[in-house]
Amino acid sequence: MADYSYVRKEMLPEREPPASEVGVIGWLRENLFSGWFNSILTVVSVVLIYLILAAIVPWLWSPTWGAGSLSECRDIVAELGKEHGGACYGVITERWQQLLFGFYPEELRWRPILTFVGLFVALAPVLFTDAFPRKMLWFTGAYLFLAPWLMWGGPIWTPLLVAAGPALGFVAFRFVARAAGTLAGVIAAGLVPILWWLLAVGPVAGAIQSVVPLGIELVESRLFGGFMLSVWIGVVAIAISLVLGVVLALGRQSDLMIVKYLSVGFIEFIRGVPLITLLFVASTLLNIFMPPGTNFDIILRVMIMATLFASAYIAEVVRGGLAALPRGQYEAADALGLDYWKAQRLVILPQALKISIPGIVSTFIGLFKDTTLVSIIGLLDPIGLTGSIRADANWNGIVWELYGFIALLFFLSCFSMSRYSMWLEKKLRTEHR
Amino acid sequence: MSTLEIEPTVDTSKMQISDEVAIQIADMNKWFGTFHVLRDIDLTVYRGERIVICGPSGSGKSTLIRCINRLEEHQAGQIVVDGTELNSDLKNVDKVRSEVGMVFQHFNLFPHLTVLENCTLAPIWVRKVPRKEAVERAMHFLEKVKIPEQADKYPGQLSGGQQQRVAIARSLCMMPRIMLFDEPTSALDPEMIKEVLDTMIELAEEGMTMICVTHEMGFAQAVANRVIFMADGQIVEQNEPKEFFNNPKSERTKQFLSQIIGH
Numbered sequence: 066m067a068d069y070s071y072v073r074k075e076m077l078p079e080r081e082p083p084a085s086e087v088g089v090i091g092w093l094r095e096n097l098f099s100g101w102f103n104s105i106l107t108v109v110s111v112v113l114i115y116l117i118l119a120a121i122v123p124w125l126w127s128p129t130w131g132a133g134s135l136s137e138c139r140d141i142v143a144e145l146g147k148e149h150g151g152a153c154y155g156v157i158t159e160r161w162q163q164l165l166f167g168f169y170p171e172e173l174r175w176r177p178i179l180t181f182v183g184l185f186v187a188l189a190p191v192l193f194t195d196a197f198p199r200k201m202l203w204f205t206g207a208y209l210f211l212a213p214w215l216m217w218g219g220p221i222w223t224p225l226l227v228a229a230g231p232a233l234g235f236v237a238f239r240f241v242a243r244a245a246g247t248l249a250g251v252i253a254a255g256l257v258p259i260l261w262w263l264l265a266v267g268p269v270a271g272a273i274q275s276v277v278p279l280g281i282e283l284v285e286s287r288l289f290g291g292f293m294l295s296v297w298i299g300v301v302a303i304a305i306s307l308v309l310g311v312v313l314a315l316g317r318q319s320d321l322m323i324v325k326y327l328s329v330g331f332i333e334f335i336r337g338v339p340l341i342t343l344l345f346v347a348s349t350l351l352n353i354f355m356p357p358g359t360n361f362d363i364i365l366r367v368m369i370m371a372t373l374f375a376s377a378y379i380a381e382v383v384r385g386g387l388a389a390l391p392r393g394q395y396e397a398a399d400a401l402g403l404d405y406w407k408a409q410r411l412v413i414l415p416q417a418l419k420i421s422i423p424g425i426v427s428t429f430i431g432l433f434k435d436t437t438l439v440s441i442i443g444l445l446d447p448i449g450l451t452g453s454i455r456a457d458a459n460w461n462g463i464v465w466e467l468y469g470f471i472a473l474l475f476f477l478s479c480f481s482m483s484r485y486s487m488w489l490e491k492k493l494r495t496e497h498r
Numbered sequence: 499m500s501t502l503e504i505e506p507t508v509d510t511s512k513m514q515i516s517d518e519v520a521i522q523i524a525d526m527n528k529w530f531g532t533f534h535v536l537r538d539i540d541l542t543v544y545r546g547e548r549i550v551i552c553g554p555s556g557s558g559k560s561t562l563i564r565c566i567n568r569l570e571e572h573q574a575g576q577i578v579v580d581g582t583e584l585n586s587d588l589k590n591v592d593k594v595r596s597e598v599g600m601v602f603q604h605f606n607l608f609p610h611l612t613v614l615e616n617c618t619l620a621p622i623w624v625r626k627v628p629r630k631e632a633v634e635r636a637m638h639f640l641e642k643v644k645i646p647e648q649a650d651k652y653p654g655q656l657s658g659g660q661q662q663r664v665a666i667a668r669s670l671c672m673m674p675r676i677m678l679f680d681e682p683t684s685a686l687d688p689e690m691i692k693e694v695l696d697t698m699i700e701l702a703e704e705g706m707t708m709i710c711v712t713h714e715m716g717f718a719q720a721v722a723n724r725v726i727f728m729a730d731g732q733i734v735e736q737n738e739p740k741e742f743f744n745n746p747k748s749e750r751t752k753q754f755l756s757q758i759i760g761h
Contacts, residue, residue, distance in 0.1 A: 396569050397606035401620035401672060402596030404588075411619060415610050495609055495652035 118360060127151030132159050134395070134459035156460050157470050163454075164470065166443045167290015173218075173282065177293050181216045183208055184300065192485065216289075216297060220280035222270040230258035230266075248321070286364045290445030292474050298364065299433040301487040306432070309372065310379025311418070315409060317384055328380070337376035341438055343370040348442035367439055375432040382424035386417035419493045426486035430479045437475075447471040508720050512705045515546040517724060519578075520707045521566060527573030528558075528565060534642065535561050537731045545651060545675075548702050549709045550718040550739075553728035559711045562728070563678045566709070567598045580675060596624055599669030603681040605661045607653035613640070613664050614649040617671045625672065632671070639667040643697050651684055658708070659690025663697050663714065670701075677712040719743060727751045 085091055097107045127147070130157030132138040142151040157164075166174055187208035190201035207228075214224040237257040242250025274280065289297070316328030335343075347366040355361055390413060398408035418425070440449030451467050454460055460467075506721045521543040528536040543549060551559045565577060566571040568584050568591050577584045579594045608616050619713045621627040627635070640646045645656075653661050662682055669677060679698065680726035683691045684736060696719050697734035702721045712718070718725050718739055725742040727750070735742070735751045746752045 077751035391604075391606075393602060393604050394608065396604065397600075397608070398599040399569060400567055400595060400598075400602075401668070402624040403620060404591055404592060407623050411623060412608055416608075419610065493610070495654055 080344070094321045098240075104429065123147060124150060127154065128239055130154045133159070135463055152466050152469075153463060154452065154466060156463050158449075160454055160460075161470070164447050164450055165292060166293050167450065168288045169284060169290065169293065170288065173284060176215045176281075176284075177297075178216070180212050181293075181296070183212065183215075187212075214281075216284070217286070218281045218283045220270055220274040220278070222273045222277075222279070223266060226266045226270050227262060230261045233261055234258040246403075248324075286362050289364060291450060292447050292471075294364070294444060294446045295433070295436045295475075296478070298368055298371055298436045298439065299335050300441070302375055302432055302436075303429050305372045306375035306379050306428075309376035310425075311383055311414065313376060313380035314383035314387060318379065318387060332377045332380050335373055336381070340371070340374050340435055341441060343374055344438055344442050346370065362442070367444065369440070371432060371436065374435075378428045378431075379425060382428060383417060384420045385424065386419075386421035387413065389420050390416055391395055406467075419490075421484050422490050422493075424484055430482055433478060434475060481492055508699055509703045512703060513546065513548070513723070514705060515544050517647045518545040519543070520545045520547070520580060521709075522576070522578040523566075524576045526565065526572050526577060527536070527571045528561060528570065528574075529727075536565070537545050539575070539733060541726075541733065543676075543709065545707050546705050547707055547724060548722050549724045549726060550722040551709065551711045551714075551715060551726045551728060552718070552754075557728040558731040559728045560680050563600075563709055563711055564679055566676075567595050567600055567624075568680060569600075571583065592624075596620075596672060597674055598678060599672060600678045601662070601665050601669055601672035601680065601682045603684050605658070605665045606662055607654070607665055607668070609653050612652055613645070616653065616664060617668045618687050620668070621671050636667070636671050638671045640664070642700070643667045644693075657690060658686045659693045662686065662690075662694045663696070666701075667696055676707045676709070679708065679712065681711050681713070683712065683714060715743070715758065726756075727754065729754070 068151055075279055085094060098104045120304060124147075127142060127145075129138045129141050132141060132153060133157070135153055138153030142153075145151065156423060161420040162171075162174075166177060169177060186201070187205040190199060190205060206421040210228040213227075214221070224393075234254040234257050238250040238254035240255035313328050313332055316324045317332065319325045319328070344367060347370040348363065351361065351366055394412060394416065395408065398412040402409065411429045440446050440452075443449070443454075448471065451471070455463060516730075519542055521541070523539050524542040526536060526539040527534070539562060551562065552702070553559050561570055565572050565584075566579060572584075580597050582593050582597075583591050584590060584594060607613075608619070611619065614633065614636055617640065618629070620633040621630060621632040621635060632639070637646055637649065640649055643666055645660055645663055645667075646659060648656055653664065656664065666682075682698070683694050686694060691714070695714060698708070698710070698717070699721055710717075710722075722739050724736055725739050726733055727746075727748075728752050734745065735748045737747075743755065746755055
């Protein structure tokens with residue numbers, strides 16, 4: 066009989082891994098040359114990357130910033146004797162302000178710039194809750210009403226009256242919730258500000274303005290354009306669609322039949338319709354339904370459509386997050402005596418939104434890029450502007466440089482969003498940390 | 499089934515059962531769809547009682563205690579907890595839930611909050627306890643379950659036994675008058691069962707009214723004043739533990755006990 070009795074007398078200490086597994090050599094072996102097939106792939110890839118870069122980099126490196134027309138560019142490139150030709154940056158030097166601001170009056174461009182800088186100050190306490198003091202959220206709140214005022218201008222009374230809307234909503238909530246329950250209160254809190262904004266703000270602001278004129282110069286929507294317009298539509302639609310999307314997702318899960326089917330109907334309708342049709346509705350049909358004489362701003366209409374469109378997608382992404390939560394989380398919140406709204410706010414949504422971050426950010430990125438569709442209904446976003454630039458005799462025939470510049474702007478924005486979401490996911494990861 | 503031996507060092511001096519009724523269940527019936535899960539349940543729990551409910555799986559024991567804080571809704575009969583009847587009035591439901599603590603099989607801690615935040619959440623938001631006081635209270639109960647040093651960790655970083663003790667502390671922070679335990683040790687590794695049971699014994703020693711669905715027969719023998727045996731949605735037999743284990747009356751009970759103890 067084999068003797069398998071064995072007792073260890075002393076425990077073994079930890080040892081260093083062999084040198085081939087760590088350091089640069091270990092990494093190279095592991096990742097690039099782990100077998101003959103992988104080694105061949107590595108070499109082929111390196112050659113391919115070299116060939117691509119060898120074609121692109123000389124084209125990119127092209128001192129044509131001062132050229133005033135495409136033919137001037139070609140002369141400069143020909144003089145340098147470049148084999149693959151060269152980029153023509155003159156168009157960007159000449160038109161970058163237009164690509165950024167559209168036809169926004171030059172002497173007033175400090176306003177969108179200030180709004181843009183303010184955006185980061187307002188976002189900082191929201192995006193980086195640990196690094197910035199919570200008191201900055203007061204600025205974020207004020208920014209919601211200041212930003213449109215800075216962009217469009219007009220009497221100072223309009224943003225102040227608009228800001229009174231949420232306060233009215235809160236008052237309505239207190240009264241209605243006490244009389245008819247929380248749900249009725251929430252509905253009232255949503256309806257009252259909207260009615261206030263639509264019906265009362267305009268006349269009241271006008272009345273006050275006629276007594277105490279105080280304001281900045283009005284800039285009409287048709288002057289808005291360029292990347293500024295994309296950012297402006299994108300940021301507003303992103304901010305509002307997140308809130309609306311969460312509400313719709315909760316509505317879809319509601320036990321109340323009417324709320325549930327209204328949410329489902331809205332989501333399915335919006336998701337079943339292309340964004341471009343919604344934009345056409347915004348640009349043409351919507352005015353037919355409005356009472357004659359009302360002039361509902363085109364950018365505002367587009368913003369509403371983009372927001373509704375994105376909110377349907379956000380709702381579905383958040384619903385996925387809600388569905389991924391174990392039932393036990395709902396039960397534990399119930400068992401502790403948290404009511405529906407507190408349970409959602411403190412327990413369910415923080416987790417569901419965390420799970421949904423990648424999907425939410427994808428939707429945002431998609432929405433931001435979709436803002437270029439407004440060029441089809443005649444708004445002058447960067448894509449809309451390319452038409453008029455390319456129609457200019459000096460720049461007739463330019464393609465890569467112009468679209469490349471616009472692509473770069475969008476890429477930087479979308480890439481930052483993507484990176485932020487990855488950082489946030491990592492920060493919020495509480496399991497096995 | 500594990501039948502952990504518990505050293506009989508349970509201090510019974512404070513375990514007093516008063517005449518005051520804590521929970522009154524009368525003619526209670528519940529259906530899941532067409533399936534009749536609970537049938538004519540009658541049960542009166544007095545303050546200070548420690549009741550263990552056992553029975554084969556699917557017998558409705560979890561459903562019964564989940565009805566007591568209305569995680570499940572009963573369709574017929576009456577449940578009165580601490581003088582408040584559970585009915586469609588949400589105010590009553592919230593009142594009962596804030597008076598009755600519950601510990602789940604799978605802990606159900608909130609993974610996005612630290613241990614301390616798990617414990618202070620409901621006191622702050624439901625009971626309106628000032629934050630500072632809520633933190634003090636949470637630390638008090640975390641010390642009681644012997645893990646104050648884990649207060650700033652997240653639940654995902656703790657072992658199962660530690661998580662369940664946090665869950666108990668979280669319930670206690672609401673100062674409940676009744677505690678419900680729904681198979682609190684069933685999801686734990688054997689070596690962690692004892693630490694959770696010890697915590698529960700300590701609670702019992704302080705006179706907490708407890709209803710416990712469990713398969714820990716050692717715990718039942720040492721702590722419970724009454725053992726209830728359920729099968730097919732009915733209370734088949736109830737007795738004090740010694741009589742229940744040594745001298746079961748019904749065939750169903752005998753069969754069940756032989757299966758879980760005689761292995």
